[in-house]
Amino acid sequence: MSTSHNLDGVLERLRGEGLLPTDTLAVLCVGSVARGWANERSDYDLVVVTREPFADDRARGLPVPLQPATLPTVGLRVDGRRWEIKYWLDTQMDQMFAKISRERFEAGNHASRALIDVEELALERLIPAITLTGEEWVEARRRELAESAFRSFAVSRSLAGMDSAVEDALGQLAAGDAESAVLSARRAIGHVVDALLESHDCYGSAQPKWRARRFREAGPAEVPFEQYWALETMRDLDPAAPDRWVERTVQWCRRLCMEVEV
């Protein structure tokens, strides 16, 4: 069940706390609250986009492979709930978009990861975000994201993860290590399902706890939810014959891989 959240006072609270710079371009509520999946204990994840670097004694810096190389982040408790606010520079967004251009993908740079998790999260969260201010900025960035190779990079990354997990599973099976093979095959399921969902513009592979939610949301025609859920929960695993489950699972992953457009 989702829990509705009142975001009316968020901007005023940020302003009152001195956490809303005057050069703010946009403020977004992202994460589980924005997607309607939050519960009473969920954090408020907020993104503030500014023109100039945000500086405040309360901010800790997350390292990012950008210029500047720091992402200021402030944690706050408001009425018993934790707020986490990330301060992105508009120019850092520009740099991230440059990493996921179609030209870069076509040039074969999809083999390596284009973005680290914190960058990928920032971009994918633009899609289901609730815009508190800066509608024009957000819409422009969403269009830019749709025109970029973000989806192709994400799908390629997940499929590479699947290939690696399948290779592990088959190697472990050949070595007689069926238990490890089961765990590797299970990992392969996660990666290929993530790839499928990403091919439908439904992102969030860094947070597997929401995979079932994402699957329901995307509703991919390629696989019914019940089939996915039976695999995710390893329903058909016979403890007496784990190798059969591994073989079936690997085959299923490979078949699904053929249906996922990069």
Add this chain to the structure above:
Amino acid sequence: MAGTPALTGSAVLSHATYIQVRKYRGHLIVALDDEAVELDDVTEFIFKRLDGAARVRDIGEAVAAAYEVPVDEATADSIEVLTDLLMGGYVQVADGPLREA
């Protein structure tokens, strides 16, 4: 050609163990190590039917039905396609007769 594997209609093939498959712009690309091949429509149709259980003849029948060609011709074409894939290492023989030509 000496050393070329010749498949029969009774052969059963599966995808090779360590290939990578991607669907890109509507076509399948199959890679093994540093080599990759883009499959045309018929090859893709055949490749997708490899499950370690279907015989080449069964696949030929499916090709015949889908492309409205005689079964014998479709089976011969399937054998040709699969031989190429076998030579490239993208598929492997799971069961059934395979003889050296």
